[in-house]
Amino acid sequence: MKSVDEKASLSEELMESLKAHTAKIAVVGMGYVGLPMAVEFARVGFDVTGLEVDQRRCKSLCKGESYIADLQNSDILEVIHQGSFHPTSDLNTLRDADVILICVPTPLRKSKDPDLTAILSAGEAIAENLHRGQLIILESTTYPGTTEEILLPMFEEKGVRVGEDFFLAFSPERIDPGNPQFSVKNITKLVGGVTRMCTELSATLYEQIVSKVVRVSSARVAEASKLLENTFRSVNIALMNEMSIICKHLDVDxxxxxxxxxxxxxxxxxxxxxxxxxxxxxxxxxxxxxxxxxxxxxxxxxxxxxxxxxxxxxxxxxxxxxxxxxxxxxxxxxxxxxxxxxxxxxxxxxxxxxxxxxxxxxxxxxxxxxxxxxxxxxxxxxxxxxxxxxxxxxxxxxxxxxxxxxxxxxxxxxxxxxxxxxxxxxxxxxxxxxxxxxxxxxx
Ligand SMILES: NC(=O)c1ccc[n+]([C@@H]2O[C@H](COP(=O)([O-])OP(=O)(O)OC[C@H]3O[C@@H](n4cnc5c(N)ncnc54)[C@H](O)[C@@H]3O)[C@@H](O)[C@H]2O)c1
The missing domain is CATH 3.40.50.720 (NAD(P)-binding Rossmann-like Domain)
Structure with missing residues (x-):
């Protein structure tokens, strides 16, 4: 049995390292979402490992070459030269991380069912390297329940308890590639943890780089809110598409x-x-x-x-x-x-x-x-x-x-x-x- 003091010291230690920017962060998936996030954390001095299974992308990053329009080569080179950004495809480096952000793709199968293959493989690699005191945040867009129904059991199977030994949350990514007005830093970030402490730690992490962080009541609320945002867009665009067809019939612009x-x-x-x-x-x-x-x-x-x-x-x-x-x-x-x-x-x-x-x-x-x-x-x-x-x-x-x-x-x-x-x-x-x-x- 762990004492109350022992549990508290784990979260306190992590909280201090987040505020002092001494926590080691691993970002899994160096795409449109993961790469800008990793660069932003590295800029403010965190030690960031960028995990990428695509060898071509990984090699480009090691050479300081960006493949994302919103980031210049100089942005990547700056954090590499600063010694705060380390791109790699070695998933074993996850064991050194205090914080892990999952930013892998969430495509659909041909049947339009969710394809969680990348989340599952990232989750397995994290479970293999899990240790006490780690904070894991899922950022990939997915259905309500993924964090608690899929990731949580994978980690607790290792004999650790959420909110006590490790911390788990969902934080949707709202980045809008190509939008010069809004970037990681000034888009309000939502955070929903599996426990209150999970929410608090995750919010503190993002507060180091994002101007406004909003804590929501659960991981499920955070997951569902992202889907509401994008469903809202899909439905309203569809309404305008139908309106355009109606207007054609009525000869109105x-x-x-x-x-x-x-x-x-x-x-x-x-x-x-x-x-x-x-x-x-x-x-x-x-x-x-x-x-x-x-x-x-x-x-x-x-x-x-x-x-x-x-x-x-x-x-x-x-x-x-x-x-x-x-x-x-x-x-x-x-x-x-x-x-x-x-x-x-x-x-x-x-x-x-x-x-x-x-x-x-x-x-x-x-x-x-x-x-x-x-x-x-x-x-x-x-x-x-x-x-x-x-x-x-x-x-x-x-x-x-x-x-x-x-x-x-x-x-x-x-x-x-x-x-x-x-x-x-x-x-x-x-x-x-x-x-x-x-x-x-x-x-
Ligand atoms: N692109 C956007 O504008 C955007 C905006 C908001 C949210 N999202 C969501 O964010 C998530 C990521 O999207 P993206 O556009 O960055 O995807 P992406 O395809 O650009 O990048 C994902 C990266 O993850 C890598 N990857 C896959 N499995 C991996 C693993 N197990 N370990 C390490 N790396 C792995 C891929 O090789 C790829 O480089 C998705 O859930 C997406 O819906 C995307």
Missing amino acids: VWDVIDAAATKPFGFLPHYPGPGIGGHCIPLDPHYLSWKARLSGYEPRFIALASEINGAMPHHVVDLVSEALNDSGKAIRGSKVVILGAAYKPNVSDFRESPSMEIMEILIHKGAKLSYCDPYVPEVKVGNDILTAVVANECTISEADCVVVITNHRDFDYEMIVRKSPIVVDTRNATRKFADLGKVYFL
Whole structure:
């Protein structure tokens, strides 16, 4: 039996080391989420190990090379030279850590069920190296209950008790890659621990680098809140996508309608239509919530409907391209179509789940002579074809029969595009200012 003093001294010791920045931190998964977090902790003097199983990523980090647009090589080099950041693929280093953050991917299976493979393998590696006094925080987006139902038993199986021997919490990551206004430091961080002390220790950790930390009542609340945030976006984007189709039928400009509604100072939060949804979060996360709700006997409807509407948008865009070409007496087959943007959102290189991929695949299937421009994405695989990006210059644009704006990267010269292309299909309202200079079809 451990004495009350012994239990208290473990948490006190950890608390002191968090405040003094002497705790050793390991971040598992050096992706869009884990890497910026690791760099931020290393900057303020914590000793941070960045664990990454992808050897290519690990080698890049060791050389001080960033593969994430929001971080420069100099950001990585700074903390490596400072001696506070150590990238490695050696999971045994977890035994040296006082704090472990899990930032691994949480994809979906083909059946749209959660795929927790990466959380499970990270959890196993942590369990193998678990020791008393460690704080473990899951940051990967997942369904309510993952921290307590999956990770907690894996660790307690080792004969240790949460809140006494080790500490466990969930803290959702809200980073928005490519957003210059918000980064790790100024996005409010939610923390929900399995016990009160778990919450307190986790909150103290983040308070060392984040301007505002909010303690919530449980890990489940923290897990569910992240899914609510992303389901909210998915459903509202779907509503605007449907509104854009309704407006087409009614011959009203949906973008004008949204701008007009957004003048209301309360009760309306503008969302915008687009070619579909992409990235690692919005298309996936709501299905984590559905899956868990279904297990408890409730079939969510909003999530399914939003997924259906958003998922149909790439076909709607192709219909618009077909209509636009048809107006000029052309068919998709044989027409030169230039896609602007492969990434799922502006000014980032991430093209996971990007609707651009599906739009390109359908257009190729329909016989278009297709090329794409994206300064952030040099190459993509579309079906069986490998496509290399071309530059969106006057030559490329003026040779096209139709240019389709899928991603509104800031790098594109929209005035030139409208002037030089015979037809523009714009799914992002990016060319609005120049619409009078050419022939633009808006979503
Ligand atoms: N990308 C975003 O904008 C964003 C925003 C908020 C939350 N999230 C969530 O954060 C989590 C991570 O997302 P991401 O975009 O950073 O993913 P990512 O794919 O960019 O990075 C995850 C990294 O983890 C590595 N990895 C996988 N299993 C590992 C293991 N067992 N040990 C060590 N490394 C391992 C992968 O090789 C990869 O480099 C996901 O749950 C995601 O939903 C992502």
